[in-house]
Amino acid sequence: VQLQACGGGLVQPGGSLRLSCAASGFSLDYYVIGWFRQAPGKERKGVSCISSDGELDYADSVKGRFTISRDNAKNTVYLQMNSLKPEDTAVYYCATGTWCYGSIGSFSTWGQGTLVTVSS
Numbered sequence: 001v002q003l004q005a006c007g008g009g010l011v012q013p014g015g016s017l018r019l020s021c022a023a024s025g026f027s028l029d030y031y032v033i034g035w036f037r038q039a040p041g042k043e044r045k046g047v048s049c050i051s052s053d054g055e056l057d058y059a060d061s062v063k064g065r066f067t068i069s070r071d072n073a074k075n076t077v078y079l080q081m082n083s084l085k086p087e088d089t090a091v092y093y094c095a096t097g098t099w100c101y102g103s104i105g106s107f108s109t110w111g112q113g114t115l116v117t118v119s120s
Contacts, residue, residue: 001025001109005094008114011084015118019079021094021111028070032097033077034107035068037090037116047092048079049100057100062088084118091115 007019021033032051038044048068049057056068067080077094092114095107 003094003096003109003111005092005111005114008092008116010117010119012120013085013118015084016080016082017084017116019081019092019094019114019116021077021079023075023096027072028075028077028096029072032100033068033070034095034097034100035077035079036093036095036104036107037088038093038113039087039090042090044093044104046104049097050077051100055100081116084116086118089116089118 002024004022005019007017009017011017030052032049034049035047036044037047047059047062048066050068050070058066065083070077094111096109097107
């Protein structure tokens with residue numbers, strides 16, 4: 001039972017990246033999937049979340065710029081990130097949960113993280 005996050009990299013301010021969170025060993029269909037990020041020296045925070053029935057949630061800092069989606073056929077959840085800013089620089093993680101509005105501690109299975117660096 002694993003989640004694998006990928007798609008990070010170095011991008012200039014204003015650029016875009018798409019992160020992927022792929023599951024192996026289980027189906028994502030019935031899970032809430034959250035994206036989180038942790039900047040150097042800071043605590044991990046929620047970025048976006050998608051429920052099993054498609055309900056979406058975004059942190060205020062990314063609303064209008066990030067879009068979360070899921071492809072159950074590919075057992076993958078995506079985070080499309082546009083208009084990236086230097087303050088978006090962080091390691092991004094995906095995780096499974098039962099409720100989008102639960103605490104970080106309520107998310108159980110975590111991916112290994114993928115680094116996003118926004119810099120000119």
